[in-house]
Amino acid sequence: MSVTTLHRPAHRDALSLLETAFEEGRMVTAFGRCTVDYDGRASSDLGPGDRLVVCKPDGTVLVHTDENREPVNWQPPGCTQYASLRDGRLRIRSERSSPAERLDVDFRRLEQLTVYEIQDRSDLALTGSEEDLRSRILDEPELVEPGFQPTATERETAAGPVDVFGADADGRPVVVELKRRRVGPSAASQLRRYVEAIDEEFPEEGVRGILVAPSVTDRTAALLDEQGLEFVALSPPDGDGAAVEPDTDDAAE
Amino acid sequence: MSVTTLHRPAHRDALSLLETAFEEGRMVTAFGRCTVDYDGRASSDLGPGDRLVVCKPDGTVLVHTDENREPVNWQPPGCTQYASLRDGRLRIRSERSSPAERLDVDFRRLEQLTVYEIQDRSDLALTGSEEDLRSRILDEPELVEPGFQPTATERETAAGPVDVFGADADGRPVVVELKRRRVGPSAASQLRRYVEAIDEEFPEEGVRGILVAPSVTDRTAALLDEQGLEFVALSPPDGDGAAVEPDTDDAAE
DNA sequence: TACTGCATTTCGTTC
DNA sequence: GAACGAAGTGCAGTA
Numbered sequence: 001m002s003v004t005t006l007h008r009p010a011h012r013d014a015l016s017l018l019e020t021a022f023e024e025g026r027m028v029t030a031f032g033r034c035t036v037d038y039d040g041r042a043s044s045d046l047g048p049g050d051r052l053v054v055c056k057p058d059g060t061v062l063v064h065t066d067e068n069r070e071p072v073n074w075q076p077p078g079c080t081q082y083a084s085l086r087d088g089r090l091r092i093r094s095e096r097s098s099p100a101e102r103l104d105v106d107f108r109r110l111e112q113l114t115v116y117e118i119q120d121r122s123d124l125a126l127t128g129s130e131e132d133l134r135s136r137i138l139d140e141p142e143l144v145e146p147g148f149q150p151t152a153t154e155r156e157t158a159a160g161p162v163d164v165f166g167a168d169a170d171g172r173p174v175v176v177e178l179k180r181r182r183v184g185p186s187a188a189s190q191l192r193r194y195v196e197a198i199d200e201e202f203p204e205e206g207v208r209g210i211l212v213a214p215s216v217t218d219r220t221a222a223l224l225d226e227q228g229l230e231f232v233a234l235s236p237p238d239g240d241g242a243a244v245e246p247d248t249d250d251a252a253e
Numbered sequence: 254m255s256v257t258t259l260h261r262p263a264h265r266d267a268l269s270l271l272e273t274a275f276e277e278g279r280m281v282t283a284f285g286r287c288t289v290d291y292d293g294r295a296s297s298d299l300g301p302g303d304r305l306v307v308c309k310p311d312g313t314v315l316v317h318t319d320e321n322r323e324p325v326n327w328q329p330p331g332c333t334q335y336a337s338l339r340d341g342r343l344r345i346r347s348e349r350s351s352p353a354e355r356l357d358v359d360f361r362r363l364e365q366l367t368v369y370e371i372q373d374r375s376d377l378a379l380t381g382s383e384e385d386l387r388s389r390i391l392d393e394p395e396l397v398e399p400g401f402q403p404t405a406t407e408r409e410t411a412a413g414p415v416d417v418f419g420a421d422a423d424g425r426p427v428v429v430e431l432k433r434r435r436v437g438p439s440a441a442s443q444l445r446r447y448v449e450a451i452d453e454e455f456p457e458e459g460v461r462g463i464l465v466a467p468s469v470t471d472r473t474a475a476l477l478d479e480q481g482l483e484f485v486a487l488s489p490p491d492g493d494g495a496a497v498e499p500d501t502d503d504a505a506e
Numbered sequence: 507t508a509c510t511g512c513a514t515t516t517c518g519t520t521c
Numbered sequence: 522g523a524a525c526g527a528a529g530t531g532c533a534g535t536a
Contacts, residue, residue, distance in 0.1 A: 291514075293514060294514040295513090295514045296514090297514080323513095323515090326514090327514080328514090329514085329516075330516095352514090354514075437508075437509060437510085438509080439509090439510085470508070470509085471508095472508090472509090
């Protein structure tokens, strides 16, 4: 792991370092007064301002201002970077085809240019996802309701794959739709479509639909009720933020 | 605009600079061998590795590896940052409440620490959005078809708000669904639901549904055709990437 | 490649 | 602050 930094470099020196860095696939950050021009799936122009530009070895480019989590401009992984001198300005260009997209960052003055050498990495272990919620239910089906027996996950239906499919204590088919966080009306529609699809497969068996999520919005609770669907308040394990207070009463009849 | 950089600083010196930077609301980048621990809406742990950490004055924190456009860990705007020494490691902590979230980045060794002073900025002008497409159609309704008269945007229906609503040359109600890019089957379903909803409002009037997008996939064109829906190839202004070739014939009967 | 659905989505607008 | 929907969404998984 090592770092090379140029402080207020002449464009000529910056260009030389950048070209080497892009060739060797190094991570780069550049900070200074620049304009940004983008053309591709959409188009944008950004006037002069101070921004931090990050170029990754995988072809990603990020242009960050002092606000927001999202870069104000970017290029996705897989792009190719070039450095050049244009009109007395240092240009970092990033291009890709399919779709054709081009990003130009023109520096009037470069305050700092840094090239990093990254050695190792370690994998991220994330918990609290929808998949964790599914595992939790497969481990303890009674969290959905006593006597619930899951028989399949991602079971295919005419309306798409159902998160968890099973049967209740009376042997009635049960469709379970999982959401890791508080849900709106779209989840109710989604569940309804699944129930209708399963209903055609098991006519006369009284297919039930249960939405499992930390909570639902008021309108969604009403929708579920109207459509004879049920709700069980449950959060993914460890993702405790949403688990603290299931803030709506359940809509199960 | 100025920059302060420490190269392989002692934790003690880094701590002092960080505390000042957080107090004064400066943008900060830190690079080095670190572990990351996050707990909030979800939870994650990231073992030792070399990462670039960006702290913004608005409370955003980004942890970037050498891959992907998305940070491997982050904290959204509005968080508060703290620096401390823990166990011989330099810790950058970011917290917020509502929802309660915490991010710890512990540096074993700090390769570089930089504090930026950002002076000015300029606004982004983006074109090629769905709203641009809507404006284009309201300006020139004949782009949809000769005689088309828009009467409302975001018109409410039982199935949700319709992008553009109007009437054709024969006075038949027309539902227009806009998409800024090439669309798949889901857009056809969406349009169908709108048409059905409007159809209940205007029975016997032969409501038409038109999908306006740069192009559609083959299967979607077939779906539209089956359901008596129509397609008009049109792109947002300037968003020329998708406009080059409307690559499917239109599905209008 | 196309399509689907999740995401610590983020971000804006509206209520 | 909650809710709703767009995004140059990104991203992983699957057919």
